[in-house]
Amino acid sequence: MMQILTDDLLEAVRGRAAGYDRDNAFFTEDLDDLKSAGYLTALVPKELGGAGLTLRETAREQGRLAAAAPATALAVNMHHVWTGVALFLHRRRDHSLDWLLEEAAAGEVFGFGYSEAGNDLVLLGSRTQARPDGAGGYTFHGSKIFTSGSPAWTRLGVLGRDDTSPDGPVLVHAFVTRDGGGFEILDDWDTVGMRASQSRSTVLDGAPAPADRVLRRLAPGPSLDPYVLGIFTTFEILLAAVYTGIADRALELAVEATERRTSMKTGKALSQDPDIRWRVADAALRLDAIWPQVDHVARGIDDLDDRGAAWFRATAGLKVRATETARYVVDQAIRASGGSSYFSSSELGRLYRDVLAGIFHPSDDESAHATIAQSLLGPLE
CATH class of the missing domain: 1.10.540.10 (Acyl-CoA dehydrogenase/oxidase, N-terminal domain)
Structure with a gap:
């Protein structure tokens, strides 16, 4: 590899x-x-x-x-x-x-400007206006949140809705540039964790995307367009990998802490305490299942597997399992490591704050369950 x-x-x-x-x-x-x-x-x-x-x-x-x-x-x-x-x-x-x-x-450097406050449609809809410029391009007007890497991106992928088309509303996927202007990046990133990402809000006020940087015009709602499928699957797989990496480090820190700390009752390292051993082992038991899943799903993309709509279930489920497992592993690691992890200087305490962000990325728990229910039971009537 x-x-x-x-x-x-x-x-x-x-x-x-x-x-x-x-x-x-x-x-x-x-x-x-x-x-x-x-x-x-x-x-x-x-x-x-x-x-x-x-x-x-x-x-x-x-x-x-x-x-x-x-x-x-x-x-x-x-x-x-x-x-x-x-x-x-x-x-x-x-x-x-x-x-x-x-x-x-x-x-x-490319940034991802799709997330919007209160928009649980994610790729299926947008509050941002995409206004035709008369030459095949668009200007974008709206607010995006969680725009990671805000200080550094030079190209920003954006999604907006054009309600002027005679054929009905369309979702416009396009790219704007930093030197093209028409936007403001707010200095509003002061969060519990993931602080270095500086995922600030971006206010689009006429940011232009010329015709050659308009990639798709799609009807609102579910789509199997390869562009949408590529966004969804890549996003979910790489998110799963990041949070699984956090869990890897948390488990490593837990092992180090239990070998370093000793019990006043027994005089032995806490790695010899049956309860602590169970806790660390239980974290590893759950974590061991995730990387094989990441590898399997990512390999399917690499191998050009044609699963159609089944990719949404596979990757949404992967993301939720990975982020929820990571939260559990970090929590177990903190319980095994003791009160020192509660101090702000603790790496494990920082991981505890960082791993929380996993619940906010799409697909969230509710959305993933809805996707999987639809794959099994069909759409709601």
Whole structure:
């Protein structure tokens, strides 16, 4: 399995994570190091100037990065989502996003501007207005939240709704550029965890997307368009990998803590306490099931499996299982490690705050259950 991230790079990233979290600062130095290592081209094919990793390999690398610095991994995820979508299409003979792969190889950084407050439709609808510019392009007007990597993106994928079409409303998927203007990034990221991601709100006020950067115009609602399928599957798989990486690190810290701490009752390390041993083992028991699932689902994308709508069930379920398992593992690790993890200087305490963000990413628990129920029972009548 190919790797880009060296142990030295990961240790440097880990060494900065606590400071970024404490200062609520963007991961500037991490990003510079990751760029220099060629990591932002992980999913760009070699023939287009990239590293040529598969989605499965990149998911594993994202897990390793998340174990060192969760917020850095989460923000980089959004760039990888777009290169992953472009690769998804490229390998299925749709070259409409080849320009994105080429620009990523040239150093452009991609952000994900789809999330909106109160919009539980996610890819199926939008509160943002997409207004035709008369030349085949659009301007976008609305507010996006959780725009990870806000200080650094140079290209932002956006979704808006055009209600002016004579054929009925359409959802417009397009890209705007940082130097194109028409937007404001708010300084409003002061959160419990994932602080270095600086996932600030973005107010679109006429941000332009020319005709050649309008990728899809689709009817609102469910779609099996490869562009939508590529977004959904890549997003869910890479999110699952990030949170599983957090769980990996939490378990590692729990083992270190139980071997280091001793019991006054017995004089032995807590790793010899049957209750503590059960707790650590139970965390590992659950965690051991997740990476094989990530590998299996990602390999299906890499192998061009044609599952149609079944991909939504497979990847939504993976994301929920991974994030919920990660929360459980971190919780067990804290219980096994003791009160020192409650201090703000504790890495495990920081992971406890960071892992909470997993419940807010789509697909959330309710949405995943609805997707799976529909696959089994059909749509609600």
